[in-house]
Amino acid sequence: MTTTSTLLVASGFFFIGLFGVLVRRNILIVLMSIELMLNAVNLTFAAFSRELEQAAGQMAVFFVITVAAAESAVGLGLLITLFRNLKTVNTDQIQALKE
């Protein structure tokens, strides 16, 4: 498995995630897509870590996983509050930033 093919897979994941973030209306799916993007980045780190034979890349992966976990927790918390207040989790119905 070459580095190039790994990076191709990673960028595939990343753009699938990006597409999800931009297109899907359900915030839960959006959060999941963000996770997908983060993991695509993780894969890239790991690939370069092996290519360059340096451990720093894998260290970064652990940090990203930690931050991603925290982000999910905060994101889901916000999601619950949002749902309680607005009875919806669809982004096209939540447009408070307009005003």
Place this chain on the structure above:
Amino acid sequence: MLALILALPLVGFLINGVFGRRFSAKIAGSIASAAILGAFVISVSKFFELYSMDESSRVIEQVVFQWITVGDFSLPFVLRLDPLSSIMTLVVTGVGFLIHVYSIGYMDHDRTPPKFFAYLNLFSFAMLALVLGGNLPIMFLGWEGVGLCSYLLIGYWYEDDAKASAGKKAFIVNRIGDLGFLVGIFTLFGLFGTLDFVAIKDVAAQNATTVSIATLTFATVCLFIGAMGKSAQFPLYVWLPDAMAGPTPVSALIHAATMVTAGVYMIARMNFLFALCPTTLMIVSGVGAFTALFAATIALAQNDIKKVLAYSTVSQLGYMFMAVGVGAYVAGVFHLVTHAFFKALLFLGSGSVIHGMHEEQDIMKMGGLKKYMPKTFLTFAIGTIAIAGIPPFAGFFSKDEILWNAFSSHHGLAGTALWGVGALTAFLTAFYMTRLTCLTFLGAPRFDAHHTHPHESPNVMVVPLLILAGLSMVGGFIGIPGHSWLAHWLTPVVGPHSAAHDSMEYILMAVSVLIAAAGCGLAYFIFVARPEIAAKSAKQLAAIRKVLSNKYYVDEAYDGLFVGPIKKLSVALWKHFDVKVIDGLVLGVARVSKAAGEIARIAHTGELQLYAVAVVFGLIAILGYMIYGINL
């Protein structure tokens, strides 16, 4: 030490103005009077210090601090006491002190006496700065300061609309004069490059032949316009009669004895410049003579006790300008001093009457007050005799000095004409002052004795009256013709006294005494001995009376010529220029930015993911630029 003369009233002002809120009239008045008394005592000691000096070097100077320093121009705050300013300082603090004491009684029932006394002290400070200032800007500072205090005190009872607008009128009319004064100062600075009186005198003396007389004439006329405003000369006199809306002690101090004489003092102070401009002097004496006669005729038909005195003040100030206009500075200053005595006395006397009559000012509703207020009557009568020019009271000497100088100043017709106007004014003065005294104090009471109970004023008011009456009796002896102490004393400032004395002077003197006596006698005859003549002649002269009692309709003319058009112009500017152009501009800017906001708002849909799309494409654009360096 000179600074202390100024500092004491200023301290008095600060004490009453800052901490005085709850002071009674007695406490506030005592503080204010003590401050002026202190200034008076120092003035007297400085006067004697000056007196003991050598005649040619009689100047005391003090640089208090450096006021303005810009580049190589520096202006010290310098005070200078010379024979002229020492006389003025004594008058301002001396008469001022008496009026302060009087005010303690007069303002007893007022609601805010500390404010009144604070203003009064501030006025004294400004007036002393005007008098003692060693250069034109300090004089101007005092000049504006007294104008401000005059405004504050005329409108002292500002709840009354008429009084508040009288204050405004005084302030606005004075602005016109002050503009002239300011232009005069600038022109003088341009001509001489200095603002100090002594320095200007030196430069003017060195360049007497080369200096442009036309420019100097312009400058002195501008200064005289300033004097016209402050000293109420035609055509800027209209504010002074209205200024009687203020409390009576204010009328006595500011609008009779001190502030209104500032113009005369200024011309006497700058006499070396006016002497170079015969045209200006002609204007000064002409305006003075005209004002003297003009105001005296108006005074004939006024029924408000204070208005008569106000027009009399305008008229007497005209006398002083006539004197300085013919180069008789000593006579002008002499009349200034004696006038300060007897006019302050008359005003305070009228205040005593008004106080005793419970705020009644119409002399047609008085009469017979002699019985109720004997001391006020006595002092008022002395003031009347003094202003009428009956010897040996003060007014006789100063008035005759002016008449003689006017007569001998120009050969031929001009001198005689000035003398004639002066003599006619003297007759009218004697007449209307006697009329005022008779209608107020003599004859049968014309008020309702059941409801009005006139009473003599308290001692705190009567004692200043008595002192001023004494001064009005003996004040003239500082200028006995031929042996004038005042002329001798003022020589270092205004130069040697020119008018020669000959037998003609004594003939004219006798004539003017006869004139004064005739005026007094006629008025007494008409208003006391034969009141029926007064009623009959009033009917016959109804047309003239109407014009006079309406003051020649000058106020109406000014309203029509200046006030009305300016108001109309202002309204037009407001409705058209202000509302449409100015407001249009401001609101237009607001509308433009609001419209721009509406356009920008289209992009802000509130759809989170649209923002994310923008972020992504922006990021891609930036990355692309960084990597490939695409020039967009």
